[in-house]
Amino acid sequence: MRIFIAIPFSNETKTKIAVLQKTIRHGYLTAYDNLHLTVAFIGECDYIGIEILKEIVNKVETEVFTLEFDHLDSFKSSVLFLGSVENEKLKTLHKKLTSLLEKENFPIDKREFKGHVTLARKAKTEKTILEKSIITKVDRLEIMESRRVHDKLTYIPLYTRLL
Secondary structure, eight states: OOOEEEEEOOOHHHHHHHHTTTOOOOOSSOOGGGEEEEEEEEEEOOHHHHHHHHHHHSSOOOOEEEEEEEEEETTTTTTTEEEOOOHHHEEEHHHHHHHHHHTTTOOOOOOOOOOOEEHHHHHOOOEEEEEEEEEEEOOEEEEEEEETTEEEEEEEEEEEEEO
């Protein structure tokens, strides 16, 4: 199973993001139901690994906080994203989570963590500040599986921890 740990969004937040996506004229848009912020990408994982991930997600110390997304940008890999304002609580959550993952020998992405929501693939833009930020409450973490269902990329929640 291809696994990641994410911050899911409410339908209200996903609707605001989807409105923003309508301005994107090229690339492959992220499906509404797949909009999220990845805190840690795990990759391939078996059922035993999922059980360990549940323990890690339950162990990480964090609390409810808010995120603000204020700009569009793209990575060199042609991924257009909605970027978050620098957020100490998000950075701390990522740092604590990756530390616990490393202790259990899960592979860790060593690149600098950038809180973002992927809006489209095979798309690029110059950094653009939004006229109106999107603010959302972070009140849960989810272990998600990425899989193709009827040839459509689908993210399936396997475990949810309320903060």
